[in-house]
Amino acid sequence: MKRMISLPTVIAAGAVAMAGMALAETENAKEMTLFSEVQIDIQKALTVALEGVDGKIASIEFESEDGKAVYEAVAVAPDGSMTAILINANDGTVIAQRPYMADDDEEDDDNG
Numbered sequence: 153m154k155r156m157i158s159l160p161t162v163i164a165a166g167a168v169a170m171a172g173m174a175l176a177e178t179e180n181a182k183e184m185t186l187f188s189e190v191q192i193d194i195q196k197a198l199t200v201a202l203e204g205v206d207g208k209i210a211s212i213e214f215e216s217e218d219g220k221a222v223y224e225a226v227a228v229a230p231d232g233s234m235t236a237i238l239i240n241a242n243d244g245t246v247i248a249q250r251p252y253m254a255d256d257d258e259e260d261d262d263n264g
Contacts (some may be wrong), residue, residue, distance in 0.1 A: 179216075186221045187214055190241040193225060197239045201225035204246055205235055213242065226252050 174214050192200075192213060201209055207229035221241035228234050234252035250258070 182219075183214075183216045186216050186219075187241075190214075190221045192223075192239070192241050192244045196244055197225065197241065199222035200239050200246065201227060201237045202246050204237060204249060206230065207235075208232070222247060 194214065198209060198212055198256040201212060201223075204228040210228045211248075212223055212227045215222050217224075217238065223239045223241055224235055225237040225239065227237060236252040237246060237252055238248040240247050248264050
C-alpha cells in the first residue's frame, strides 16, 4: 500500500516540476524577444549609468521588469555604498535610482 501512495506523490511532484520548467522557458523566450527589440545596447546603458553616479559600475545586466526592457546597473561609490540604477533599454533614460539591497538579485532571479 505504501508504494501506491508514493507513486502518485512522485507523479504529482514531477508534473509540478515540469510545469515550472515550462514556465521558466516561456519567461526566457519573452525576455529574449524583448532583448532583440531594444534600441539601446549595453555599452550605451553603461555610459548612462556612469553619468548619474560618483563611482564605478560593478555590474550591469538586461532584464524584463514588469514586461518592459531595462538594464539594471549596480554602482559602487568611493565610500562603499551601492546604488541600483534602472535604465530604459529603448530610450536610455534612467527610470529609477535607489540604494542597492543585497536581496535585489534574489528577487530578479525569481522574475526571470
